[in-house]
Amino acid sequence: MLEVALRHRFGPRPRQAGAEPDGFSLDIAFAEPTSGVTALFGPSGCGKSTVLAAVAGLLRPQEGRIALDGVALLDTARGVAVPAERRRCGVVFQDARLFPHLSVETNLRYGLRRAPAGATGPGFEEVVALLGIGPLLGRRPGRLSGGERQRVALGRALLARPRLLLMDEPLAALDAGRRAEVLPFLARLRQGAGLPILYxxxxxxxxxxxxxxxxxxxxxxxxxxxxxxxxxxxTDLPLALRRDAGALLPCRVLAHAPERGLTRLGFAGGELTLPLREDPVGTRARVRLRARDVAVATEKPQGLSTQNLLPATLLAIGEAPSPHEAFLRLRVGEAELLSRVTRDSVARLQLAPGRPVWAVIKAVTFDRAGGAAL
Structure with missing residues (x-):
């Protein structure tokens, strides 16, 4: 378990009682399992990187406690503050921060030399294969693309055998093409590294x-x-204000129909059809089904090009960002979906919680999570 409780203020304090404080203040507490990837998410300036810096030991907060698997890395009340170099946190920043005068291989082996004696973790060849950086070993950082530099920085951090991997917007400085290049390697890292990641x-x-x-x-x-x-x-969170607001569904590839250009996915609510993918049958995946792409019908539609017609039950009608729209929460089998419709549609179709409906979803509307198999 990673436990984080921090209070810290940047900038001057109020000069008199009752005055509004100046600067930025951080006051946050959460606990997450030490497995998988935990994302710190929010708009720029909300304090995400400050939390990560405190966990890494690069920032000493005014008050707080940070513990990993019950061992305190910071406890201001008890005077505990483990130095950054002893916390065994691998950190990957927006910029790769590689040694420019060293080759890729030497940069990687620097990370390996920093690993504590007796620490277990992936070996050099395993990391190189995992990140696909074998052809880059003889180059220097100046001859690498932004995506390649980030993969090398990841490798160096992994070879230091950390207990926790911290990643501070590692793709923010890359263009869309480079992000698409690196995301599959991060997804592979998520599966193969076997250590917790704070992202x-x-x-x-x-x-x-x-x-x-x-x-x-x-x-x-x-x-x-x-x-x-x-x-x-x-729908009560700022996530609902986004145009991509909608349900994220864990799925599995069931079958391909190359002659029709289609792939079938299975999920807890049944099956979905989408344009043909290359992933092998059995591959686990996630798809984001945007609320604005889900229509509802009170009777099963006929003669449509849309192939995804799912029987559903309307669970609730909630507020949407626009007063003229509403979010419908739908139960489809064991899964739940969101649909975003106009208030006029709610009244015209006489929609109410408990009513059976059909969820209508075009195959071409799916957003595959990052375009990468998970």
């Missing part, structure tokens, strides 16, 4: 592709925490 980002596609759990932040405070799938259904 800072403000990009939802990275959360969809990588995160198991989400810590949602705003203005230095915790708004919500939980699994990514559960929080994707919360």
């Amino acid at each position: 800072v980002t403000h990009a939802m596609e990275e959360v969809d592709a990588l995160a198991d759990r989400l810590v949602l932040m705003q203005a230095g405070r915790l708004l919500a925490e939980g699994t990514v799938e559960a929080l994707s259904l919360r």
Whole structure:
């Protein structure tokens, strides 16, 4: 378990009682399992990187406690503050921070030399294969693309045999093409590294592709925490204001029909059809089903091009960002979906909780999580 409780203020304090404080204050507490990927998510300036710096030991907060598997790394009340170099946290920043005068191989082996004696973890060849950086070993950082540099920085951090991997918006400085290059390697890392990862980002596609759990932040405070799938259904959170708001569904590839250009996915609510993918049958995946792409019908539609017609039950009708719209929460088998419709549709169709409906979803609307198999 990673336990974090921090209070810290940047900037001057108020000069008199009752005055509004100046600067930025952080006051947050959460606890997450030491397995998988936990994403710190929120807008720029909400304190995500400050939390990560405190966990790494790069920032000494004014008050707080940080513990990993019951061992305190920081406890200001008891005067405990383990130095950064002894916390065994591997840190990957936005910029790779490689040694420019050393080759890729030498940069990697520097990380290996920093590993504590007797520490277990992936070996050099395993990390090189995991990140696909074998052809780069003889180059220097100046001859690498941004995506290649980030993969090397990841490798160096892994070879230091950390107990916790901290990633501070590692893809923020990359263009869309380079992000698409690195995301599959991060997804592979998530499966193969076997160590907990705390991942800072403000990009939802990275959360969809990588995160198991989400810590949602705003203005230095915790708004919500939980699994990514559960929080994707919360219409009371700022996530609902996004155009990509909608359910994130764990799926498995069931079959391909190359002659029709289609792939079938199985999920807890049944099956979904989408354009043909290359992933082998049995591959686990997640798809984001945007609420604005889910229509509802009170009778089973006929003669449609849409292939995904799912029987559902309307669970609730909630507020949407626009007063003229509403979120419908739908039960489909053992899964739940969101649909975003106009208030006029709610009245015209006489929609009410408990009513059976059909969820209508075009195959081409699916957003595959980061375009990468998980």
